[in-house]
Amino acid sequence: MLLIHGICPATRDKLLHRAIGPEDGFPPESIWLDLLNPTAGEDARVEKHLGISIPTREEMHDLEPSEIIYTENGAHYMTARIICQSETIVPKLADVTFILTEKALVTVRYDEPGAFNIFLNRATKPGGCGTQPEAVLDGLIEAIVDRAAEVLRGVGDQVDEASRRIFAGRGQDVEQGSAYQAVIQKIGQYEHIISNVRESMVSVERVLLFLSANYTRPKKAQTGFSAEWRAAVRDVQAIEEHATFLSNKLQFMLDATLGLVSIEQNKIIKLFSVVSVALMPPTLIASIYGMNFKTMPELEWQWGYPMAIGLMILFAVLPYMLFRWKKWL
Template sequence: MIFIHQPVPGTAQMILERRPLELQDVIPEDTVWLDMVRPTREEDLKVESFMGISVPTREEMKDIEPSELLYVEEGARYMTGRVLSKVEDSEEPGLAGITFILRGNRLVTVRYEEPQAFRMYTQRAGRSTGNGPSQHSTGETILAGLIEAVIDRAADVLQLQGERIDRLSRKIFEEKSDPSARNTALQDTLRALGRHGDLISKQRESLVSMERILLSLSATYRTAKAPRELREDVRSTLRDLQSLEEHATFLSTKIQFLLDATLGLVNLEQNNIIKLFSVMAVVFMPPTLIASIYGMNFKSMPELEWPYGYPLAVCMMVVAAVLPYVFFRWKKWL
């Protein structure tokens, strides 16, 4: 599907009108942004003919080599980044590859997912924001706005994950008297830490890919003498992105600490179980020795014909079992 974005005439601020484009329709000349969502081959050919570019395939967008992600071809600048999508609890978070193509004053985006950041930007661009008439006037400013929306969304995700990790931290170190409840809580905590760690890792990977695009744009704008306002916006966005990367690194370190603490608590629980078995073995060892001695079938055993031999042996086994238990309790080993 192709969505075109055109400036709305007669507005004080530049507002973009978004509407779908059918395959048989002609692309208007005043289109500043073509958003290709899960495009077909016919739609690729239509945009290629209008823009004079080559639209990358989904397989080409999955390359990880920098030379395949950032390059210039026939006057068009191609930039591919990874954006976090499906962050909601009911879905599996993933990284969606998105290609930004700049040629002249127009922007083309190619994507196969629906990241929240794109919905945020299209809603923002479709209403008056009071930020001036040039906010959505060219492909370059739209690209800067999209990247800013991606970073805003990343900040929201990291803030939400930070709050969840704080709650999880309090849950890990709270006292639980019931051993079964404590074991279940530790297992749930390990799974939760794994989910949070995976999400933050993907978010950091997305930020790194966006940083590469911003650094490339910054170098290009500096060489091409781009407008000062646009260069300042790119530098400001880059600073925000780098601060978010540091925050993501901090959260990853905190998750690693909580993971080590949880595994340490699991080891303590296992040690308590092993200690219990060890104590039980020591408690039953003396009674077993007494029972083994008096279980021998020798005729010359002195106590064999004694009427009080059996009660004495039973009493000795009970005392031999109780004394180690009392000693361990006195030492507070139990």
């Protein structure tokens, strides 16, 4: 699908967007060409219109590190990994290529990150976007960063809730079910989201650093965006630091959860050990008087059986009382 986003001719303070058919021409006020799951024909049309080459899906996926960001024939090619399907349990990263030219910004994507819809909602309102391709790119990057911060904030709230559940939980929950197993599974899901956010922000930071250092403002442009891009770099770095903090917190939670599981297991083992020790003397007494020797003086005693039972009870209670006195139970 080929989406055209152009400046509103009447007010020139917002973007209008529509899809164009195979026979439609490019409006002169178009400053953003958005290729969503493009066909070969749509790629060819944009290439002919702007005099650039459009990477295919396979080329975007198989890019070498040196080919992620480069300049060719006056056009700046930048590929970033953007958080996609963030509302699901396991979000994924989508490769998006930004091609910045003097005439328009071209985006090539095969997924629909939520940041694009966020930016479109802003850009279609008065004053929501500038009238230059650089302004569109700046707005898109801002939406991507805001979306990543929102996802990270949501994960942080869920991590806090999981932390309260871990440290305020009761021991019997572990014995009755898989409470800690569910927590460990959640920790893995949160770590996956955080690592995706961090990876996305690293790729966006590379784009911003490239633009800040290498992009030259066109002569027709009224203002530059170097200051905005440098500020965005600081925002990205702040998100990366927050992601690192949450990752460390998850590691602590994982260690604490595994420690609590070990404590519960040790309680069970200790109980078995106490029972074994308490039953050893009665077992010894029962073994002695269970022998089938012909000559055993106690066999003729009238109170032999009650005596043996009493000894077994006595020597079962004594270890238990000793453990209680030592505070081992």
